[in-house]
Amino acid sequence: MTWTLGALPVLLLLMGFPVFVVLLTAATVTLALYMSVPMVALQQTMFASVNVYALLALPFFIFAGEIMDRGSIAERLINLVRASIGRVPGKIPLTAVGAGAIFGAISGVGAASVATVGKVMYPSMKNAGYNDGFSSGLLVSVGAVGVILPPSIPMIIYAAAADQSIPRLYAAGIGPGLLIVFFLGLYCLWVGRSHPGDDTSPVTLRHLWGALKRGVWALGVPVVIIGGIYGGVFSPTEAAAVACLYAALVTVVGMRVLPLSGLLEAAISTVRFSAQILIIVACAGVFSWMITVNQIPAQLVSWITAADLSAWQLLLGINILLLLIGCVLDPLSAILLLTPLLVPIITAAGVDPVHFGMILAFNLAIGLFTPPFGINIFVMQSLFRVPLPVIYRGLTPFLVLYFIALMLVTYVPAISQFGVDLLM
Amino acid sequence: MLSLIARISDAIRAVLAILLMVAVLLCCVNIFFRYFFNISYLASDELQVFAMVAIAFLGAISISSERQHLRMDVLVHAAPRSVKRILGVFEAVITAGAAGVMAWASYGFVQRIYMMDQRSSMADLPMWLPHGTVLVCFGSIALIAVLRIPQLLAGEGEGA
Numbered sequence: 001m002t003w004t005l006g007a008l009p010v011l012l013l014l015m016g017f018p019v020f021v022v023l024l025t026a027a028t029v030t031l032a033l034y035m036s037v038p039m040v041a042l043q044q045t046m047f048a049s050v051n052v053y054a055l056l057a058l059p060f061f062i063f064a065g066e067i068m069d070r071g072s073i074a075e076r077l078i079n080l081v082r083a084s085i086g087r088v089p090g091k092i093p094l095t096a097v098g099a100g101a102i103f104g105a106i107s108g109v110g111a112a113s114v115a116t117v118g119k120v121m122y123p124s125m126k127n128a129g130y131n132d133g134f135s136s137g138l139l140v141s142v143g144a145v146g147v148i149l150p151p152s153i154p155m156i157i158y159a160a161a162a163d164q165s166i167p168r169l170y171a172a173g174i175g176p177g178l179l180i181v182f183f184l185g186l187y188c189l190w191v192g193r194s195h196p197g198d199d200t201s202p203v204t205l206r207h208l209w210g211a212l213k214r215g216v217w218a219l220g221v222p223v224v225i226i227g228g229i230y231g232g233v234f235s236p237t238e239a240a241a242v243a244c245l246y247a248a249l250v251t252v253v254g255m256r257v258l259p260l261s262g263l264l265e266a267a268i269s270t271v272r273f274s275a276q277i278l279i280i281v282a283c284a285g286v287f288s289w290m291i292t293v294n295q296i297p298a299q300l301v302s303w304i305t306a307a308d309l310s311a312w313q314l315l316l317g318i319n320i321l322l323l324l325i326g327c328v329l330d331p332l333s334a335i336l337l338l339t340p341l342l343v344p345i346i347t348a349a350g351v352d353p354v355h356f357g358m359i360l361a362f363n364l365a366i367g368l369f370t371p372p373f374g375i376n377i378f379v380m381q382s383l384f385r386v387p388l389p390v391i392y393r394g395l396t397p398f399l400v401l402y403f404i405a406l407m408l409v410t411y412v413p414a415i416s417q418f419g420v421d422l423l424m
Numbered sequence: 425m426l427s428l429i430a431r432i433s434d435a436i437r438a439v440l441a442i443l444l445m446v447a448v449l450l451c452c453v454n455i456f457f458r459y460f461f462n463i464s465y466l467a468s469d470e471l472q473v474f475a476m477v478a479i480a481f482l483g484a485i486s487i488s489s490e491r492q493h494l495r496m497d498v499l500v501h502a503a504p505r506s507v508k509r510i511l512g513v514f515e516a517v518i519t520a521g522a523a524g525v526m527a528w529a530s531y532g533f534v535q536r537i538y539m540m541d542q543r544s545s546m547a548d549l550p551m552w553l554p555h556g557t558v559l560v561c562f563g564s565i566a567l568i569a570v571l572r573i574p575q576l577l578a579g580e581g582e583g584a
Contacts, residue, residue: 012518013496014496014499015500015511015514015515016495016496016497016499016500016501016511016515017495017515017518017519018493018494018495018515018519019493019494019495019496020484020493020494021493021515021518021519021522021523024522024523024526025518025521025522028522028525028526032525039525039528039529039532040529040532040533040536041529042525042526042529042530043526043529043530043532043533043534043555043558044533046526046558047477047554047555047558050476050477050480050481051473051474051477051554052473053469053472053473055473055476056447056451056472056473056476058476059444059447059476059479060447060448060451063444063448234455237451238451238455241447241448241451241452241455242451242452242455244448245448245449245452263445264438264441264442264445267441267442267444267445268437268438268441270441270444271437271440271441271444271479271483272437272483272486272487272492274444274476274479274480274483275440275479275480275482275483275484275486275487276484276487276492276493276494277494278476278479278480278483278484279480279481279483279484279487279493279561280494281480282480282481282558329496330494332494333494333496
């Protein structure tokens with residue numbers, strides 16, 4: 001049976017089959033060959049995997065992000081961040097870090113942040129004398145912060161797959177997200193010292209007020225989401241729906257930058273993206289049920305226990321595995337494939353599943369920009385025609401920073417716990 | 425036939441987009457009434473989830489039609505064209521088989537709950553409707569995969 005739930009899916013995955021076909025094939029073959037369960041169990045389990053209220057947050061958050069992406073929110077955010085940074089070295093890359101983190105967080109999708117923030121910030125960084133390697137490396141890596149900071153879409157998927165609370169996971173993402181933003185900011189300050197061509201304008205009240213007037217509505221989205229959830233006003237799903245309504249009102253009625261047809265286009269795009277993910281969620285539910293009833297996680301736990309690995313060795317091994325998988329598989333598919341296998345193992349080792357959610361998200365965020373196949377790299381290359389070797393070279397210092405932050409997040413649970421203690 | 429399926433799935437996607445907007449509005453209206461009038465429409469959550477179920481399964485038809493499913497294709501990209509073609513045919517056959525089995529399993533279940541007239545607990549919606557989206561989804565995906573096989577054998581396109 002191990003081959004149908006282990007070797008077969010790996011083989012089909014390597015052959016480039018769609019992830020949902022991989023999971024469905026493994027499940028149907030196992031059911032047909034080794035189990036005496038009626039076929040209707042497939043339907044019931046699959047339907048139950050998607051018939052989950054908490055999962056509604058996924059299409060709703062994607063919709064909110066789509067509306068904001070089409071409504072020039074990023075440009076307003078960039079102006080606001082830039083206007084609020086004083087006369088410091090590396091002001092332009094610092095602006096990219098701040099705007100990338102905020103936009104990545106509210107859109108929840110890394111590649112969208114690279115494209116949207118990059119369109120404005122990449123020409124500015126080039127004009128200020130920053131080389132292509134540094135500029136592209138920064139924009140590609142800061143785009144991954146959205147996977148870690150709330151409201152992250154991979155966190156919703158992890159919460160559904162691991163049966164964990166979305167508000168707890170969101171709260172836990174604040175510490176690791178701010179940590180990597182801090183690291184990136186420090187590096188930009190250091191690099192900026194040798195770039196006198198950078199913007200040296202001071203903060204002026206008039207400039208700041210103008211930017212605030214144009215950008216304040218954009219900042220309302222995270223306030224609505226975080227304030228709504230942790231103020232006890234909404235559930236995460238309701239917060240996502242309110243974020244959609246808010247974004248639609250701001251861009252269509254308030255700022256008048258998005259026509260009604262743009263709203264429909266955003267909804268169509270949301271349906272496409274949501275269906276891509278939800279069909280995998282449905283098939284992963286069946287796959288997960290198969291491996292659970294066949295006691296595969298229990299067997300894995302007993303092997304790991306027999307190997308007598310300590311928690312730190314186990315986490316190191318899992319980090320290496322996740323980094324490798326993150327290089328070739330998108331974060332959402334990776335979460336759905338690995339969560340049912342890894343959560344029982346880490347729970348047996350005494351690791352909090354919420355803390356593990358942060359480790360998982362951090363690893364998969366790194367996977368978004370790890371050479372050679374990180375999706376953010378290809379967004380950068382296709383939008384700005386930067387040669388791949390230049391991007392790879394430019395990414396090196398940012399990968400080092402992310403690895404250091406990953407080790408801290410892995411071995412200092414207090415970094416994840418900080419947000420939970422603060423908000424819950 | 426494939427182009428007809430593509431047109432139908434485009435239309436389904438537009439309907440699903442409107443359904444998504446309705447679900448958002450339903451959720452927001454429910455929050456508004458809960459806080460300002462102390463009234464809750466109990467069927468709201470159920471209807472929103474069924475809308476998501478429809479997006480998941482009916483939306484997957486257009487994803488299949490456009491070959492936009494998520495996959496790990498970095499290794500296959502590097503393969504020669506002939507290997508890609510063989511893998512494409514193999515993928516179409518496996519997809520048709522797995523989706524066909526799923527559609528068959530779904531048909532049995534949907535038929536049973538239709539006969540029993542099973543209804544949802546809050547909205548009193550016939551349950552064969554949301555469950556039927558699974559049947560339509562995998563039936564269509566199997567059909568798309570079968571129709572692609574002759575194309576792939578003739579050397580047109582890649583994968584299912």
